[in-house]
Amino acid sequence: MRKSIITSLTILAFSCNTSNKENKDTIETIKPEKVAIPVLNLEQANRLAQLPLHCMDTEYPNKLGQTLGSDADLLSPKTLHPAFYGCFDWHSSVHGHWSLVRLLKTFPEIDHAEAIKERLLKSISKENILTEVAFFEGEHNKSFERTYGWAWLLKLAEELHTWDAPVARELETNLQPLTDLIIEKYIKFLPKLNYPLRVGTHTNTAFGLSFAYDYAQTLQNESLKMAIIKRAKYFFLNDKDCPMSWEPSGSDFLSPCLEEAALMKRLLPTEGFKAWLEVFLPQLKNDGFTLEVGLVSDRTDGQLVHLDGVNFSRAWCLNNIAEGLPEYKHLNNIANQHINYSLPSVVGDSYEGGHWLGSFAIYALSSVKNE
DSSP states (O other): OHHHHHHHHHHHHHHHHHHHHHHHHHHHHOOOOOOOOOOOOHHHHHHHHHHHHHHTTOOOSOOOOOOOSSGGGOOOHHHHOSSSOOSSSHHHHHHHHHHHHHHHHHOTTOTTHHHHHHHHHHHSOHHHHHHHHHHHTSTTOTTTTTTHHHHHHHHHHHHHHTOOSHHHHHHHHHHHHHHHHHHHHHHHHGGGOOSOOOOSSTTOHHHHHHHHHHHHHHHTOHHHHHHHHHHHHHHHTTOOOOOGGGOOOTTOSSOHHHHHHHHHHHHSOHHHHHHHHHHHOGGGGSTTOOOOOOOOSOTTSTTTTHHHHHHHHHHHHHHHHHTTOGGGTTHHHHHHHHHHHHGGGTTTSOHHHHTTHHHHHHHHHHTOOOO
């Protein structure tokens, strides 16, 4: 009798395990539904341009993020940062300027193109940029905007460099002293950083290195490029099993796992990257892989609306990872899903998201691959 019971339990356990495995395999082979491919066209460009145009001269509210050395440092945002004082904080102002440059470059026929160029020239003047440089060189703010704002400044410089227009040459020349200073800061800082910051917000190391690498690659700055490659490989080359299920945190606007993968895609040869990714994020190769969008509960909350940002940044990372790798093509659909969730709310919503999300939307839309 006892032997019969044990045999029955063994058969039942085997049956359950087999059933669970069949169910697991069935779930994994169900491919996500195809979603509409978002498009950055002239209509969308005119819509998104309104966001930086609205905020680039809006001085208050403002989050300065400076360290005060004395009462003498208590100056207005426009006095401290005559180039980049609007859009609530310095980095948002910088990537708001990037947004306008990208849109002008991509859509020369955009509404009010000449007026936008004049506004850019007014902000990024020689005098204003020298004042910005002086702030960064101050005793108490040497680490100001490290490395998120640094990264966006180099992305702006890269965008100007690749824009074939007379106004771009003037803007690039005016910006150059600050560009050079940020490059110098990167090269000095990276050897001192013993551990990467694996967070979903401004100080994320992989994000900061990705945009800086793009600049170095485009402008063939070998010193910056080699500094990034050396440190990134030291930080990330042996990583494995990144915990995507832990993402996102409540106020993330970057994905620590995907930002790292997108950086290593830039740095490694194709076969080396594929081998690395299968260890780091093996689930991405499964064409049944799904990823829930970051759900925003309140877009008037400056922290909670960050999750719209995580949707856009996830999208550009996924598209970057999939580019040139047919076995990862299914990630493009997940990227489109993330963009489609957040894009309708970017324009016409609260200032908490409006002062910065346009740039994320533009960069994400620019990464979209038409099938």
